[in-house]
Amino acid sequence: MTSPPTQADIDLEIAAIRAAREGAETHHPGRDYAPYRSTALRHPKQPLVPLKDPEAAELTGPVFGVTDVTALDSDLTRQHLGEPMGERITVQGRVLDREGRPVRGQLVEIWQANAAGRYPHQRDDHPAPLDPNFTGVGRCLTDDDGGYAFTTVKPGAYPWRNHVNAWRPAHIHFSVFGTAFTQRLVTQMYFPGDPLFPYDPILNSVTDERARQRLVAAYDHELSTPEWSLGYRWDIVLDGPAATWMEEGR
Amino acid sequence: MNPTPSQTVGPFYGYALPFPGGGDLATGGVTVHGYVRDGAGEPVPDALLEFWQADPAGSLRGAPGTLRRDPVNGAIIGRHGVDFTGFGRVPTDADGRWTLRTVVPGTGYISVCVFARGLLHHLYTRIYLAEHPFLDTLPPERARTLLAAREREDVYRFDVHLQGEKETVFFDFG
Ligand SMILES: [Fe+2]
Numbered sequence: 454m455t456s457p458p459t460q461a462d463i464d465l466e467i468a469a470i471r472a473a474r475e476g477a478e479t480h481h482p483g484r485d486y487a488p489y490r491s492t493a494l495r496h497p498k499q500p501l502v503p504l505k506d507p508e509a510a511e512l513t514g515p516v517f518g519v520t521d522v523t524a525l526d527s528d529l530t531r532q533h534l535g536e537p538m539g540e541r542i543t544v545q546g547r548v549l550d551r552e553g554r555p556v557r558g559q560l561v562e563i564w565q566a567n568a569a570g571r572y573p574h575q576r577d578d579h580p581a582p583l584d585p586n587f588t589g590v591g592r593c594l595t596d597d598d599g600g601y602a603f604t605t606v607k608p609g610a611y612p613w614r615n616h617v618n619a620w621r622p623a624h625i626h627f628s629v630f631g632t633a634f635t636q637r638l639v640t641q642m643y644f645p646g647d648p649l650f651p652y653d654p655i656l657n658s659v660t661d662e663r664a665r666q667r668l669v670a671a672y673d674h675e676l677s678t679p680e681w682s683l684g685y686r687w688d689i690v691l692d693g694p695a696a697t698w699m700e701e702g703r
Numbered sequence: 704m705n706p707t708p709s710q711t712v713g714p715f716y717g718y719a720l721p722f723p724g725g726g727d728l729a730t731g732g733v734t735v736h737g738y739v740r741d742g743a744g745e746p747v748p749d750a751l752l753e754f755w756q757a758d759p760a761g762s763l764r765g766a767p768g769t770l771r772r773d774p775v776n777g778a779i780i781g782r783h784g785v786d787f788t789g790f791g792r793v794p795t796d797a798d799g800r801w802t803l804r805t806v807v808p809g810t811g812y813i814s815v816c817v818f819a820r821g822l823l824h825h826l827y828t829r830i831y832l833a834e835h836p837f838l839d840t841l842p843p844e845r846a847r848t849l850l851a852a853r854e855r856e857d858v859y860r861f862d863v864h865l866q867g868e869k870e871t872v873f874f875d876f877g
């Protein structure tokens with residue numbers, strides 16, 4: 454293709470792949486998802502090699518502690534002298550394993566665009582304003598219930614060059630550790646009712662509607678603070694096996 | 704419970720995930736370095752590699768403190784150099800290149816988790832610093848992709864090929 458694809462071209466590709474996978478309960482995106490064009494040269498073509506070894510190092514994983522975070526890390530609105538622009542929100546939830554057990558004391562990291570849809574990154578040339586009072590990076594450790602919580606502002610949608618008129622729905626990037634390296638997760642949290650959902654090849658790389666819904670936070674009025682912030686809830690379930698000796702904690 | 708789906712790390716993690724000294728797990732040990740390349744053989748300048756490994760005695764307990772912070776200004780002051788945290792994180796540079804300084808793990812391999820723009824779900828591989836019985840379980844031309852090349856004393860080269868003729872072996876832990 455000589456000219457970049459249009460949204461209509463991408464829509465057709467998204468629909469065709471979805472139809473081909475209709476009814477299949479898959480959890481994760483396929484790595485060879487053509488509508489997200491950068492995947493073309495960046496996915497392996499050989500099948501993954503199954504590795505089932507109870508001694509594998511990957512069944513354990515890095516540990517973090519109170520020295521690795523500071524109290525301010527989880528409030529992205531207090532990291533500068535002034536208040537950032539935008540709609541103040543809280544995002545909270547629990548990190549669980551596939552058995553529903555809380556993942557305790559593990560590191561959750563987030564990053565996001567500011568309210569105008571701009572990242573403070575040299576390669577983000579979207580002509581939306583930077584906010585001197587917002588960097589958009591947060592960290593915390595999960596508590597004994599696997600809980601995490603961040604205060605931030607709602608990120609803006611932003612354009613990218615996947616195709617003509619490509620826009621990312623508003624999202625917060627999440628990086629989460631489990632007790633095992635196999636449980637590692639990097640993902641994106643979306644906001645309910647975003648009109649950009651059907652157009653976005655990254656969200657739609659998750660072809661199963663039920664799985665896609667698991668990437669969308671719920672607005673929870675109980676979590677909103679009067680005269681202050683709107684509350685969203687988003688629980689995270691980590692995939693992958695972990696060593697059984699980890700059960701005793703460490 | 705059904706898992707939360709993966710999504711790409713995207714292009715803009717650079718001010719959030721990397722941290723000073725991310726690839727310096729230990730001094731006085733070995734240096735492992737290499738490139739991340741795509742299916743056209745081009746370097747991937749926006750990949751992020753994470754490393755997890757045993758200590759020289761083979762312990763996989765790790766230790767907190769990889770991201771140790773200065774409580775005064777919040778800056779990352781990093782590992783204190785006494786406990787071995789076992790964890791490292793390195794973004795590729797503009798040349799698609801990365802460097803890790805660590806000690807030889809008692810298990811013989813360093814676990815690697817690969818993230819990149821354009822990669823919707825991370826990939827796991829391993830760096831073996833010497834021949835190992837596990838490598839004999841794979842076809843030789845594939846096993847070769849997991850074995851670091853010793854360039855000189857204590858310096859090893861390991862390239863990650865996401866796709867193509869030299870495609871690295873990536874694992875499924877099920
Ligand atoms: Fe983003």
